[in-house]
Amino acid sequence: MRVLIIGATGGIGEALARQVAGRAEQLWLHGRNAEALRALAWELRAHPIVADLGSEEAVRAMMSQAGPIDRLIYAAGAVARQALREHDEPTWHAVWTANFEGARRVLRFAQWQPRARALFLGVYPDYVRVPGLGAYATSKAALEELLGVARKEWRAEGIRFILARLPAVRTPLWNPLGSPPRNALEPDAIAARLWELLEQEDVPDVISL
């Protein structure tokens, strides 16, 4: 099995990388932080790929390097807290690149093995439709719709696109907001459950944790 994890140095991405490491014949780990990524890849005997998800060319090169994959796990993500009336463009675009534009570009250039599956991290929309989370809420809504279109465009090839709605997880994603809520779940537990759900025989389009 050939597996590519996007955002493998984030909290859930790294936990998933550790979860998948002994199970994949070939494991590619993408990240932005080259030092952390290379250390993780060395430890897990995986291939590190540093790429800027905001660059079409970088994503094209990454997907070409990984080649045809059986499992894509898109674990990149970012959040910021700014009201719409004062949102600065760089922060807006940083959140959007991680949550949506990177995913769109990965789908643009992905090569798939037969019966491949792709997992994306989603939200419970009612929980994130709150003041100050405009960039996060809108980019996750767009991601969800992207998967709806992708399911139809790749239906003939049998590629599956799975959205996992996650509750709060204790990861660095929360840093810009202060700290995770007290009831946040641990990334290792979430990663184990995600992989189990992704590998079940009849995986639904949307899984809720």
Place this chain on the structure above:
Amino acid sequence: MRVLIIGATGGIGEALARQVAGRAEQLWLHGRNAEALRALAWELRAHPIVADLGSEEAVRAMMSQAGPIDRLIYAAGAVARQALREHDEPTWHAVWTANFEGARRVLRFAQWQPRARALFLGVYPDYVRVPGLGAYATSKAALEELLGVARKEWRAEGIRFILARLPAVRTPLWNPLGSPPRNALEPDAIAARLWELLEQEDVPDVISL
């Protein structure tokens, strides 16, 4: 009443401009096509504003020029037909700028009169979640979520954000797809109905035509 129409040279935007002219004390009409915009503004005794919705500075200047408004009508929109696996970036961004990024920037810099209302053109998601309409479907989904956040951020000021779900309307929006469906509605009829709904006393957050 001070009214600003974004995308006033498109099919629905122009029909709305004709509908509103005569009822608004001050009417600002935004467009990209300077020649068509100035002719329309001259005819309707409105103020033309040419601005690139992709430019934060241009949108800031436009909203400053219009000043505090009672009604914002966001009628800009674009569509393209390209599969996700071959979507080029310029086309993707052109659709997104018209359908979403322009709206986000307009909200960023808008100044509101008390009890102002803002109208945005939306879709029936199930109808547009089809192969080849990825940019359109995702940008309209993001727009809908944007309004969900906006309602909460401006709740204290009493500003209303209304999404109108439209069926197919006979406008130039359809040009990239060939032609509008045979059952497409006429822009004048849609514009009259939209204005009537927008001006009812208890307008809901979402109106479906």
